[in-house]
Amino acid sequence: MSATPRGRRSAVLAAAVTTAAALGAATLVTLGAGSASAAEVPLSGYELTWGIKQSYRTYVTTYAAGGFTATDGASQAAGNGAFTFTGGKGGYDSTAHTLKLGFDGSLRIVSEQHGFDITLSDVRFDSGAGAITADVTRSGTTEQDVPLAEVTVSRAMTDMATELTQQAADVFGSPSYAGAAGDPVTVAQKTTASPSTGTTASGSPSPTATASASAPASASASASPSATGPATGGASPSAPATGSAGAAPSATASPAPAKGMIADGTLGWGVKQSFRTYVVSGAAHGRVTTSGGATQAAGNGVFTFSGATGDYDTDRNTLTASFKGAVHFKGHESNGSYALDLTLSGLKVTLAGGSGQLTADVTSLGEKYGSVVLATLKAGKPDLTVDDDVIVVDGVRATLTEAGAKAFGGFYQAGAELDPVALRLALTDDAQLPGGTDGSASDGASSGGTGSAGGTGADTTGGTGSTTGGFGDTAGGVDGSLASTGSDLPVGALGTVAAAAVALGAGAVVAGVRRRRTAAQV
Numbered sequence: 001m002s003a004t005p006r007g008r009r010s011a012v013l014a015a016a017v018t019t020a021a022a023l024g025a026a027t028l029v030t031l032g033a034g035s036a037s038a039a040e041v042p043l044s045g046y047e048l049t050w051g052i053k054q055s056y057r058t059y060v061t062t063y064a065a066g067g068f069t070a071t072d073g074a075s076q077a078a079g080n081g082a083f084t085f086t087g088g089k090g091g092y093d094s095t096a097h098t099l100k101l102g103f104d105g106s107l108r109i110v111s112e113q114h115g116f117d118i119t120l121s122d123v124r125f126d127s128g129a130g131a132i133t134a135d136v137t138r139s140g141t142t143e144q145d146v147p148l149a150e151v152t153v154s155r156a157m158t159d160m161a162t163e164l165t166q167q168a169a170d171v172f173g174s175p176s177y178a179g180a181a182g183d184p185v186t187v188a189q190k191t192t193a194s195p196s197t198g199t200t201a202s203g204s205p206s207p208t209a210t211a212s213a214s215a216p217a218s219a220s221a222s223a224s225p226s227a228t229g230p231a232t233g234g235a236s237p238s239a240p241a242t243g244s245a246g247a248a249p250s251a252t253a254s255p256a257p258a259k260g261m262i263a264d265g266t267l268g269w270g271v272k273q274s275f276r277t278y279v280v281s282g283a284a285h286g287r288v289t290t291s292g293g294a295t296q297a298a299g300n301g302v303f304t305f306s307g308a309t310g311d312y313d314t315d316r317n318t319l320t321a322s323f324k325g326a327v328h329f330k331g332h333e334s335n336g337s338y339a340l341d342l343t344l345s346g347l348k349v350t351l352a353g354g355s356g357q358l359t360a361d362v363t364s365l366g367e368k369y370g371s372v373v374l375a376t377l378k379a380g381k382p383d384l385t386v387d388d389d390v391i392v393v394d395g396v397r398a399t400l401t402e403a404g405a406k407a408f409g410g411f412y413q414a415g416a417e418l419d420p421v422a423l424r425l426a427l428t429d430d431a432q433l434p435g436g437t438d439g440s441a442s443d444g445a446s447s448g449g450t451g452s453a454g455g456t457g458a459d460t461t462g463g464t465g466s467t468t469g470g471f472g473d474t475a476g477g478v479d480g481s482l483a484s485t486g487s488d489l490p491v492g493a494l495g496t497v498a499a500a501a502v503a504l505g506a507g508a509v510v511a512g513v514r515r516r517r518t519a520a521q522v
Contacts, residue, residue: 042090047190052083056172070107071105073087074105086105101125107119133146134146149185150162259316269347272412293325305324345360346360358377373401396421
């Protein structure tokens with residue numbers, strides 16, 4: 001890794017704007033204290049949420065038959081989700097406009113089958129350096145302040161992009177992780193400000209707002225010159241700007257009935273992160289395209305399918321929703337033909353009491369199969385809640401079925417965890433759909449997509465090459481272009497035999513396809 005890592009410069013350059021989100025507190029302290037305290041403002045009550053890397057969590061709990069244990073102030077979201085570290089304390093430098101925070105909690109990662117036992121503790125976030133660090137304990141030895149990820153810091157400090165470091169690749173046992181995209185990270189202030197620190201309707205701090213320095217509040221437009229820019233966009237990194245108008249009109253409209261037809265809506269689903277990576281920047285050297293009302297988020301991100309139709313019943317907590325759009329995966333090109341050619345369209349979601357199915361029309365190598373049940377679904381709660389004539393269901397766990405496994409050519413076994421599903425369903429024509437369709441429990445920044453191109457043309461994104469994952473050119477007797485379907489799995493921990501077995505899944509399918517095509521040509 002170079003002396004000035006990629007992404008670090010942009011994070012540092014953006015820090016003056018980005019982490020001025022805490023400037024509200026700095027301004028308040030400056031108003032009520034001497035100049036000696038102006039440079040360093042104490043902060044507390046923050047949380048950091050980061051999943052490391054989704055495919056790594058899947059690897060630990062599935063292939064390695066291991067697990068995660070979060071303690072001492074740390075927790076893990078349901079469905080093998082992201083980790084949250086609490087009790088964040090630190091300081092805000094009002095001169096450099098940067099903040100440093102340390103968090104409570106530890107995370108133990110254990111697999112007896114693959115022989116690793118790792119504990120992460122003392123997790124820290126530094127906006128100026130654009131980094132996440134932690135103390136790492138392995139084999140009874142603790143290494144302090146290990147840099148695990150570089151962070152592209154954003155103003156809101158939510159869903160910030162991360163890039164795993166070389167040290168992270170060593171800790172988590174996969175050389176392919178070095179420079180790879182990690183899960184997004186969110187740093188949010190969770191302590192509720194006391195009434196004396198509140199702001200008036202105009203957004204200006206109240207006269208008694210100097211009482212607390214640990215709960216950043218919105219800065220007024222008349223604050224110091226350095227605060228005038230950030231103040232216009234909302235100062236708190238953990239809460240939206242105050243003073244929003246127009247919240248009341250929707251309350252005066254007639255609410256949607258308890259049952260009826262769905263007027264519009266979106267489905268957010270990434271299929272499976274490791275599969276997208278495999279197709280675009282892994283061994284398939286292929287591309288992903290969207291069409292017909294589907295879009296893909298930037299950076300080979302998740303897909304959004306639009307134009308929902310169907311029906312709902314909030315008394316019975318049931319819904320059926322069909323969506324427009326298609327996503328097309330192509331890879332393993334040879335003389336103009338593709339050994340991987342898969343299209344998913346006509347997606348449909350059914351839920352009843354929090355459980356359901358995701359179906360799609362599947363076209364593979366020119367043959368179409370209608371209404372294939374790709375995944376079983378499990379929502380976090382059984383109830384369907386209507387807010388402003390919209391039903392939002394986030395973080396729906398999707399598990400691959402036997403039919404879905406066949407649709408993916410045996411790349412993944414039935415029972416594998418797919419990307420989570422997110423629904424945004426409008427029950428009336430004038431209902432406003434919220435953003436955030438990445439399937440997570442929080443509103444992500446992935447909605448809207450990047451047009452029909454999606455991740456196309458990015459055949460070398462990530463720079464992983466045909467031997468991504470380290471399976472080698474001869475794993476399972478398959479040539480190098482078919483090296484791995486699970487390119488981002490930690491092969492060192494998988495072991496040679498297990499790695500070859502995973503590679504054979506793709507090898508057998510594609511080799512079979514090639515044999516059939518050869519026979520047809522003869």
